[in-house]
Amino acid sequence: MGVRRRRAWRVAGGRLAVAAGALAGAAGRRGRHHGAAQGQRAARAARVPGVDGERRRHARRPVPAAAGRPHAARSGGRRMLIHGAADNDLHPPRFGGTQRTFGLYRGLARRHDVRVLCMVENRSRAPREERVAGVALSRRAAWYTAAAWRLERARAAPLWLAALGHRVAAGRLAAALPGEPDVRSVDFNLAGLLARPGRALRVYLSQNVEYDFFLASAPRLAARGFWAERVRAFEADAVARADLVVAVSDEDAARFRALYGAREEALAVVPNGWDETAVRPATPAARAAARAALGLARDDYVLLFVGSDFAHNREALRWTVDVLMPAVGPSVRLVVAGAVTRALGGRREPWLVAVGPVDDLAPLLAAADAGLNPVESGGGSNVKLPTYLGAGLAALTTPFGLRGYAPLAPHAVVAERAAFADAVRARPRGWAAAGDSAPPPAVAAFAWGALGERLGACFEARLAARRAGGAP
Structure with a gap:
């Protein structure tokens, strides 16, 4: 690719990024039901429950009014208010990423107050507010995600471009969850919320090393290398802003250190698991x-x-x-x-x-x-x-x-x-x-429940160290 062409793609990429931000800023003026198919790559994957499909086993009920400040947990420890943010609807969990996120939040909800913002398709018919297996889900749609989806279909830009819209809209998105959280935990595309003010423990709950995943799995795009570097820069910012980066494996943790200089004390490995509430041997x-x-x-x-x-x-x-x-x-x-x-x-x-x-x-x-x-x-x-x-x-x-x-x-x-x-x-x-x-x-x-409790213990230890004046 010649110099002029590379320069043209950089200019085009910058304009698309600016456009995404403008779209995000206008999102509050647009109706929630835009009518277009929202771009969610993973949500259009297989629908096999327990591995990558639909499941309806978890009890559902409307979300009650927001509780007050965290109170004592059953174990005698401090009950935390945890705010999560995910770039897909978490229930039913339709693929590996949502299984991980929902499974861990379900485990956390055994002892803590867990409320999660889910970015959903504009055409989603799921309840706006819902409690499932102890997790309060707040579903919101953003029309600019449909624009990002169309750009990817046109091979002009990746679906990741929606993350830039989420970053600009971070204040409005964070306001969907009531209360001042002890922990703010985000998926990759919602990592812009880590820049929000407050004393919450900032957690990047990773699914992959997204830069590596983009290089291996992204669709064919114009200026693919340019977009890969944008993804890398966005992931580097997420790692730098987070007080804690939760990796899926030791291998991913090593890549976060190699790529972004992540500090050992800022890394925790919580592996993927299985749904003990739905998976069992057959009679x-x-x-x-x-x-x-x-x-x-x-x-x-x-x-x-x-x-x-x-x-x-x-x-x-x-x-x-x-x-x-x-x-x-x-x-x-x-x-x-x-x-x-x-x-x-x-x-x-x-x-x-x-x-x-x-x-x-x-x-x-x-x-x-x-x-x-x-x-x-x-x-x-x-x-x-x-x-x-x-x-x-x-x-x-x-x-x-x-x-x-x-x-x-x-x-x-x-x-x-x-x-x-x-x-x-x-x-x-x-x-x-x-x-x-x-x-x-x-x-x-x-089992997801056990892994979620393990993650909660990690959060508790870091908050306790912060209160004691030690490193987070």
């Missing part, structure tokens, strides 16, 4: 019914591959279908669920059951013997892995797919792809098939 009757519904024989060894429609999942599925399945022999069936199923096209191999997006993952988990996680790229960590194990299945994963889950290694079959066929032919069984009535302690420790 024999439920297993038989699930298999019959899918046309699976009693003696079939059934592999389950669940994934959203991202590049790392598409590549792993192609390898599974083209290389693994032809090598494993008869009586092995593959069930594929989630938006990644689109990558199969019209394939109709006799061993393949392509389910697509579903509203309930439980029947598929019930029908399966083992879950597959043969990924060799991607960001963050793979929520499917602890979900398979939580359901009592055997889990086959690559070493890369195990990132963030080192304690689960003894409970999974960890192999390079070259050894996957042999591992499948051995027909491994999970803890439920072995007759155990509860998951191993290492698996139970990755």
Whole structure:
């Protein structure tokens, strides 16, 4: 690309950024129901509950009036008021990112007052205010997100451009949550809220290292390198402003240090997990019914591959279908669920059951013997892995797919792809098939509720250190 062309793209990018800010400033003058499809890349992913789909198991009720200042928690500690901000509707959690965010907030809500701003599609019909599993959700729409979505569709700018609108509108967005918080926790696209005044502990709740994820997964865009650097600068600012950066894995924490000089004391690792309120082993009757519904024989060894429609999942599925399945022999069936199923096209191999997006993952988990996680790229960590194990299945994963889950290694079959066929032919069984009535302690420790409580303890310790005059 020549000098003049690069300069033109820089000018265009700057104008788009300014336009996004102008759009954000005008958002308060526009009606909430703009009528256009809002751009939410992840929200348009697969709808498989427990991994990347829809779930309706959590009790819902309207949000009561805002409570007063935090009071003593049941344990005798201080009850915190936690304000969260997410760039998608958190319930139902439709994909890995919202599962992480909602799961952690649900765990935090066991002992603390948790209120979360959710940026939703303009056409969303969900209640504006709602309490789900102890978490108060305040849903708001911003019309400039639809503009960002259209720009990405035109390959002119990434959907991330909406984050600049959120940054300009930060005051209005923060006002959606009542009270003065002890903790303000934000997703990547809402990181502009970290600049709000106040004494709240500022937390960047990451899903990935977004710069790396953009380089690996962003759609084809004009001046893609320019936009990658803008994403990097935005992420660097989030890390610099945060009192605490919560990473998904040790690998992500290391990247935050390498890319942005994040201080060791400002980093905490809280891994991804599984939904202990919805995922459990099937009864024999439920297993038989699930298999019959899918046309699976009693003696079939059934592999389950669940994934959203991202590049790392598409590549792993192609390898599974083209290389693994032809090598494993008869009586092995593959069930594929989630938006990644689109990558199969019209394939109709006799061993393949392509389910697509579903509203309930439980029947598929019930029908399966083992879950597959043969990924060799991607960001963050793979929520499917602890979900398979939580359901009592055997889990086959690559070493890369195990990132963030080192304690689960003894409970999974960890192999390079070259050894996957042999591992499948051995027909491994999970803890439920072995007759155990509860998951191993290492698996139970990755339940979202437990992880949320662990994050709450981290917040409490940092606030206590601040009150004592120590480092946050």
